Amino acid sequence: MSSRGFLGELSFFVCRSVRCPKVTGTQIPTWKWLARNMVGNTDVSKEGGVVELGAGTGAITRALFERGFTKDRVCTVELSGEFAGYCRERFPGLTVLEASAFDLEDWREKVPFDKVQAVVSSLPLAFFEDGDRIRLIKSMLGSREEGGLGADSMSQMAYFAHRVVKKDRGLEEGLEVKMGSFTWLNVYPAATWYYSLLSREEEECLV
Numbered sequence: 589m590s591s592r593g594f595l596g597e598l599s600f601f602v603c604r605s606v607r608c609p610k611v612t613g614t615q616i617p618t619w620k621w622l623a624r625n626m627v628g629n630t631d632v633s634k635e636g637g638v639v640e641l642g643a644g645t646g647a648i649t650r651a652l653f654e655r656g657f658t659k660d661r662v663c664t665v666e667l668s669g670e671f672a673g674y675c676r677e678r679f680p681g682l683t684v685l686e687a688s689a690f691d692l693e694d695w696r697e698k699v700p701f702d703k704v705q706a707v708v709s710s711l712p713l714a715f716f717e718d719g720d721r722i723r724l725i726k727s728m729l730g731s732r733e734e735g736g737l738g739a740d741s742m743s744q745m746a747y748f749a750h751r752v753v754k755k756d757r758g759l760e761e762g763l764e765v766k767m768g769s770f771t772w773l774n775v776y777p778a779a780t781w782y783y784s785l786l787s788r789e790e791e792e793c794l795v
């Protein structure tokens with residue numbers, strides 16, 4: 589795995605964030621403690637691969653490899669051509685799709701495995717409308733037959749006390765919303781949130 593080293597990665601990320609602050613969403617890459625918590629919904633012993641949304645310079649991608657995933661079981665989706673190029677150079681052989689996570693129909697067939705056990709997202713969803721965030725999460729969890737990606741669960745980071753989707757709003761949409769751990773050792777401190785689809789029985793109990 590080639591690498592530009594810590595300072596090279598940091599300066600690459602900072603330069604990009606200065607030019608495109610809203611798309612990049614933060615000023616420096618995620619620290620390893622948050623990256624490790626972000627991949628808590630993945631299990632190397634389970635069937636299927638992991639789709640990562642918003643790879644940046646690969647902080648969370650690396651946490652997936654540390655967890656035991658091989659390159660053929662990871663696929664990253666990155667909007668920025670610069671970050672996509674960085675990840676291709678850093679992780680030769682990894683599938684890096686240069687696309688918007690929101691345009692699932694453009695990239696779903698390029699994911700190199702059939703079963704998606706988890707989606708791991710560090711997208712700057714705070715900058716999006718509530719409806720767009722819910723649409724994205726539901727498209728990742730929705731079945732293939734209905735045009736979704738078919739993932740079992742999705743994780744998303746959110747800085748400070750921000751909630752990407754409130755629990756009640758999630759229930760209205762058929763989503764279970766759970767907070768995982770809170771990571772103080774990161775700029776900025778952040779919570780990891782997990783989303784999954786409610787089962788039919790769970791939905792019926794809510795009526």
Ligand SMILES: C[S@@+](CC[C@H](N)C(=O)[O-])C[C@H]1O[C@@H](n2cnc3c(N)ncnc32)[C@H](O)[C@@H]1O
Pocket residue numbers: 611612613614616617618641642643644645646647648665666667668671687688689690710711712
């Ligand atoms: C907060 S950074 C996280 C980067 C890296 N995963 C990390 O944790 O250090 C958000 C990343 O999402 C990417 N991004 C923003 N909008 C996107 C979209 N619609 N589709 C895919 N990637 C997107 C940005 O280019 C950036 O790399």
